[in-house]
Amino acid sequence: MxxxxxxxxxxxxxxxxxxxxxxxxxxxxxxxxxxxxxxxxxxxxxxxxxxxxxxxxxxxxxxxxxxxxxxxxxxxxxxxxxxxxxxxxxxxxxxxxxxxxxxxxxxxxxxxxxxxxxxSISLYPQEKYDCGLTMVTCATRRPTVAALSPQVKSLNYLNNVMAKIEAIQGGGEEGVMLNEQGYVAECTGDNLFLVKRGEVFTPPISAGGLDGITRRAAMDLLTEMGVRIHEVNMTRHDIFTADECFLTGTAAEVIAAVALDRRLIGDGKPGPLTQKLVAKFKALVNSTGTPVTYPV
Structure with a gap:
């Protein structure tokens, strides 16, 4: 027990x-x-x-x-x-x-x-880290930034919960949430990144997503790798036509997404840049951080 x-x-x-x-x-x-x-x-x-x-x-x-x-x-x-x-x-x-x-x-x-x-936490099974997540676009929109700043991690996550329900009922593991203008804001619990022609794109914070700490860590690693990063408004079309897609979040860490609304992203498998980033992220988290002092 x-x-x-x-x-x-x-x-x-x-x-x-x-x-x-x-x-x-x-x-x-x-x-x-x-x-x-x-x-x-x-x-x-x-x-x-x-x-x-x-x-x-x-x-x-x-x-x-x-x-x-x-x-x-x-x-x-x-x-x-x-x-x-x-x-x-x-x-x-x-x-x-x-x-x-x-x-x-x-x-x-x-x-x-x-x-x-x-x-302990296990947000997704290992199979999803190996093969990638399937995503669904949610009808539930992110709240407008005029209602509550997305940078406030409040205890009211009902908006995200309802979007997560939509994603699961739609056959996906994660849901893409749009803002009121129809641009991609974030997923139900993760930030979203795209890879196209060797460069990386992610929605700006002004689109309604959280300025995630894992998001920033990933951007730092990509910069060290010499990869150009662009914060731009994006639509579902941009995801459909991307070469790769990956998500970042504290619980999810870094994980590939390989399909949205029954459309494969790239070849439908975790891409090479995503895999390289995952390896670098694992090395970073296992070698840095505030140490815990354990009782003898």
């Missing part, structure tokens, strides 16, 4: 069966809160500082007072990994608005709540 995970919850490490929040927490009632998903490899947390910076920026954007300093949040994250004895895995770091009376008013919640989960 697997040993129960220890969860960081408001200053304490507690068994997962005891890690509970109130039904009056506004994070549960209204999706009022923010989160980060973070990976760790070989006892090192990949780009932890960048993830925490984004977490605090998301919090500031929605006027959510974080009860921990940056250094305390970093320690809570590292201590949770160490307490569970994990070397490789995934962190879900969540800040909710906290407990308050019924009603939207966030100022009636006296203190935010913080919890950290360190566990």
């Amino acid at each position: 697997a040993k129960p995970l220890l969860i960081y919850l408001d200053g304490n490490l507690v068994p997962e069966t005891e890690a509970k929040i109130s039904v009056f927490d506004h994070g549960l009632l209204y999706g009022d809160g923010v989160f980060e998903g973070i990976r760790f490899y070989n006892g090192r947390v990949f780009r932890l500082t960048e993830h925490l910076n984004r977490l605090y920026e998301s919090s500031k954007s929605i006027l959510l007072n974080v009860p921990l300093t940056f250094e305390e949040m970093e320690k809570a994250t590292l201590d949770t990994i160490a307490a569970n004895g994990l070397r490789d895995g995934y962190i879900r770091l969540v800040i909710t608005r906290g407990v308050g009376p019924l009603g939207l008013n966030p100022y009636q919640c006296p203190k935010a709540s913080v919890f950290v989960i360190a566990s």
